[in-house]
Amino acid sequence: MEIDTVGDREAWVVFDAEAGWDVFVGEIDGQPPFLAWMSDTEFDAEESDIMENKSEAMRYGRFSFACYVHRGESWQPKHRRAQMKEIPFFLHRPDGRTVVPDSLESYAEAIPPELRGGEPPDYLGIQNAVVEYHH
Template structure:
């Protein structure tokens, strides 16, 4: 399958979220999805579902993850940034939905890719949802139920690690906004929380 045939730009995605106010990911993507894995700048949160919520008054949109067990996550984004949303169906991995600002692309990826879609298609993005089919989800859900940690850690090698022990033992692997510091402005983040 050609590169362009497996990557879809969704220019109306956030407009639909705004119009509906709420956008249930599993209900609206038309995929065989048993669960989701929310990717947030190097950490991943397993969830039964995820929902986009539009806040007109605040000029933001929020992603809320219905986490496995007591786990959960939410992230609020500045809706006034130049966002692009993509749906990608890799040949040998779970499909994913990813969103990126122009500023993130220029800061982090423009030296390696000619355009934002190429970066996202290569898996280079800060925020996304991996849509898990039933065969993969059953094992992932089981691991999540056994782990007493709010999130998994993604490694550039492609491995997803389940940390053991206290959160303080792996705080070095968390992005700053998850430990109380400010994120880089170009990401378009307003605030975020991942926890148990």
């Protein structure tokens, strides 16, 4: 899920400080550079059966949490797209499709279940997550 906080959008996540995090800086195939982090439990639950270690998972973009560092040429299209609709995010599916919810009412259903209120799965190392649009 990519959360674009352009304008009146807000996104925040509270992470579990005791989850055993590793932080990585990288770039994949000319995409904007990123700062990504992964907990030991997330790696064990989602990646350990196909990747040797967290570093390999990062090289293939197999991480849940990151901040991308955009330059003007990569940021401008995202900025324009975010201003076109009153929605808080774009959802990128594993098959390469990008889903943009049609309305504020439908965006709650598009958020992955593990980030919809309640308690996220323990292996993600998240205590709480919020994605909002203020209008």
